[in-house]
Amino acid sequence: MRLGIDFKGGCCVGALLVALVPRLACAALGEPESSISGDVQHLKGSIKSTLRTNYRVHEIQLPSGTVLREFAAAGGNVFAVAWSGPAIPDLRQALGRYFDAYVTSAQAKQGGHRHLRIEQSEFVMQSSGHMRAFSGRAYLPQALPPGTSVDEIR
Amino acid sequence: MRNVAGMMAAGLIGVSSLSFVSCGGGGSSASVAPAPAPSNVVSVVVDGGPNNNSVNTVFTTVTVCVPGSTTNCQTIDHVQVDTGSNGLRLLAPVLTLSLPVTMATDGNSLVECTQFVDGYSWGPIALADIQVGEETASSVPIQVIGSSTFAVDPNCSNKGTAEDTVAAFGANGILGIGVFEQDCGPFCAPSTTVDNSANGFYYSCTTASVCVGTTVALNSQVLNPVRLFATDNDGSILDLPGVAAPGTTTLTGSLIFGIDTQSNNSSGSETILGVDLIYGDFTTVFNAQTLSRSFLDSGTNGIFFDDSNLTQCPPPAISTDPSFLGFYCPASAQSLTATLTGTNNTSIPETFTVDNAQTLVTDHPTFSVLPTLAGTWSGAANAATSDTFDWGLPFYYGRRVFTAIENQRTAVGTGPYVAF
Numbered sequence: 001m002r003l004g005i006d007f008k009g010g011c012c013v014g015a016l017l018v019a020l021v022p023r024l025a026c027a028a029l030g031e032p033e034s035s036i037s038g039d040v041q042h043l044k045g046s047i048k049s050t051l052r053t054n055y056r057v058h059e060i061q062l063p064s065g066t067v068l069r070e071f072a073a074a075g076g077n078v079f080a081v082a083w084s085g086p087a088i089p090d091l092r093q094a095l096g097r098y099f100d101a102y103v104t105s106a107q108a109k110q111g112g113h114r115h116l117r118i119e120q121s122e123f124v125m126q127s128s129g130h131m132r133a134f135s136g137r138a139y140l141p142q143a144l145p146p147g148t149s150v151d152e153i154r
Numbered sequence: 155m156r157n158v159a160g161m162m163a164a165g166l167i168g169v170s171s172l173s174f175v176s177c178g179g180g181g182s183s184a185s186v187a188p189a190p191a192p193s194n195v196v197s198v199v200v201d202g203g204p205n206n207n208s209v210n211t212v213f214t215t216v217t218v219c220v221p222g223s224t225t226n227c228q229t230i231d232h233v234q235v236d237t238g239s240n241g242l243r244l245l246a247p248v249l250t251l252s253l254p255v256t257m258a259t260d261g262n263s264l265v266e267c268t269q270f271v272d273g274y275s276w277g278p279i280a281l282a283d284i285q286v287g288e289e290t291a292s293s294v295p296i297q298v299i300g301s302s303t304f305a306v307d308p309n310c311s312n313k314g315t316a317e318d319t320v321a322a323f324g325a326n327g328i329l330g331i332g333v334f335e336q337d338c339g340p341f342c343a344p345s346t347t348v349d350n351s352a353n354g355f356y357y358s359c360t361t362a363s364v365c366v367g368t369t370v371a372l373n374s375q376v377l378n379p380v381r382l383f384a385t386d387n388d389g390s391i392l393d394l395p396g397v398a399a400p401g402t403t404t405l406t407g408s409l410i411f412g413i414d415t416q417s418n419n420s421s422g423s424e425t426i427l428g429v430d431l432i433y434g435d436f437t438t439v440f441n442a443q444t445l446s447r448s449f450l451d452s453g454t455n456g457i458f459f460d461d462s463n464l465t466q467c468p469p470p471a472i473s474t475d476p477s478f479l480g481f482y483c484p485a486s487a488q489s490l491t492a493t494l495t496g497t498n499n500t501s502i503p504e505t506f507t508v509d510n511a512q513t514l515v516t517d518h519p520t521f522s523v524l525p526t527l528a529g530t531w532s533g534a535a536n537a538a539t540s541d542t543f544d545w546g547l548p549f550y551y552g553r554r555v556f557t558a559i560e561n562q563r564t565a566v567g568t569g570p571y572v573a574f
Contacts, residue, residue, distance in 0.1 A: 041218040063352035065341055086341050087354040088269045092312035103315045106272045112465040113270035114454045117480035126532050130451055133433040
């Protein structure tokens with residue numbers, strides 16, 4: 001698929017490869033958009049990107065059938081990730097350095113197996129779903145590009 | 155468990171040759187008169203669960219046996235009844251039986267990474283004969299969660315935190331009796347057009363716990379046990395009494411197997427909502443939003459939806475205090491209305507009440523039944539970002555809720571559908 005927008009870094013290139021290791025590998029939350037090239041050989045799926053007013057959305061179709069969207073400020077860092085589909089994505093990869101905060105908070109659950117809500121000053125995560133149908137998002141509220149609503153992260 | 159591969163093989167062969175015996179109940183049954191239909195009712199209870207901290211969680215008791223055996227069995231209480239998943243899963247620390255682990259197509263052991271939003275449950279697929287009330291099913295693939303036989307594959311642990319203990323899981327097991335026959339379905343099955351091996355659920359693991367993603371034939375996946383009952387196998391009815399707000403300590407009801415198979419499970423007076431074949435969802439219209447990924451779910455402990463007009467509970471003042479984050483905390487009880495519409499275009503309005511979660515729990519610490527407990531689905535400030543309305547266990551109070559399994563024909567339609 002030819003897309004009008006070319007973006008630097010290896011995420012796009014890597015997505016076009018069919019690698020042997022079925023593991024998501026793209027830029028993690030809080031990491032530079034350009035940091036992804038080292039991981040791309042692990043990626044197995046397809047990707048497209050769209051430019052919005054203040055950021056780019058990299059939409060990755062994972063082998064599990066889940067769609068993972070990574071939101072990156074132009075020339076900056078990944079400030080949000082969102083997912084939807086039959087399986088939860090590799091959150092260690094998607095959340096990066098925030099994965100441990102997720103694990104710690106999830107252990108103190110109160111919403112049962114279907115709902116998770118984490119709200120910290122620099123990290124917010126919402127995850128919900130049932131078997132065969134999961135969705136969620138995580139973002140860095142202090143890193144949102146100006147004029148960006150959290151409701152755009154989905 | 156030194157020789158898992160050998161055990162597996164022996165187990166599978168044993169099951170296939172012994173299943174006749176367990177069905178016939180022994181070799182001297184020729185002169186026995188035809189047995190009456192089994193009772194299709196089993197008692198369920200909403201209580202605090204094995205950790206005495208559950209709310210709006212419904213449990214039943216399940217007996218599992220080594221395939222073909224009528225004596226090598228174990229009865230396990232406080233197995234959660236879940237219409238939002240499919241298949242029986244038992245916690246390894248509770249299960250004292252040694253059940254035969256099934257094989258992946260490459261001959262290694264079949265292990266599953268079951269995903270929940272708050273973590274994952276890792277463990278092998280094993281075969282068991284199942285008894286729920288008087289209903290029985292032979293050689294059912296179930297998951298044994300938290301078995302130490304196989305180390306957790308990193309691709310699974312990367313989903314989050316392990317839920318492999320009773321304390322973490324909140325139950326001794328989970329009985330998934332939703333609208334689907336398998337837990338994963340076509341997505342995890344072999345396909346001639348796509349490679350489904352990286353489905354994220356099923357893995358083939360060596361005895362050294364070297365695991366690779368694998369496809370699994372539909373009938374070898376973890377299966378909805380209702381579908382495998384000898385009779386009353388087209389669906390179920392969860393029948394719970396009504397509860398006045400603010401709630402009560404415990405609640406006892408019934409789980410009735412089958413739809414239109416016996417006099418106590420006939421359909422006809424209910425509203426039928428068809429659900430889609432991929433997610434098992436229908437549409438809810440609420441606050442002028444059309445939420446096309448809505449569902450009924452006895453495994454959700456409240457009503458979860460997004461409404462920017464409702465006050466959400468604040469974070470705890472002290473970090474060690476109980477957190478009600480994600481639940482609603484209105485100043486007073488709010489009565490709301492939504493409309494549920496099935497894929498069959500049948501609609502029915504539903505009025506429900508949302509009260510202050512923090513007050514409900516704090517003022518009634520002994521209550522396990524809280525019919526007005528509700529929370530946000532996505533947590534979004536603007537409900538327009540959501541597409542889901544999750545009708546959890548409070549919806550089930552005071553009703554008979556039918557769950558018809560896919561491809562099964564009842565007197566009033568073909569599953570998958572829900573009706574109430």
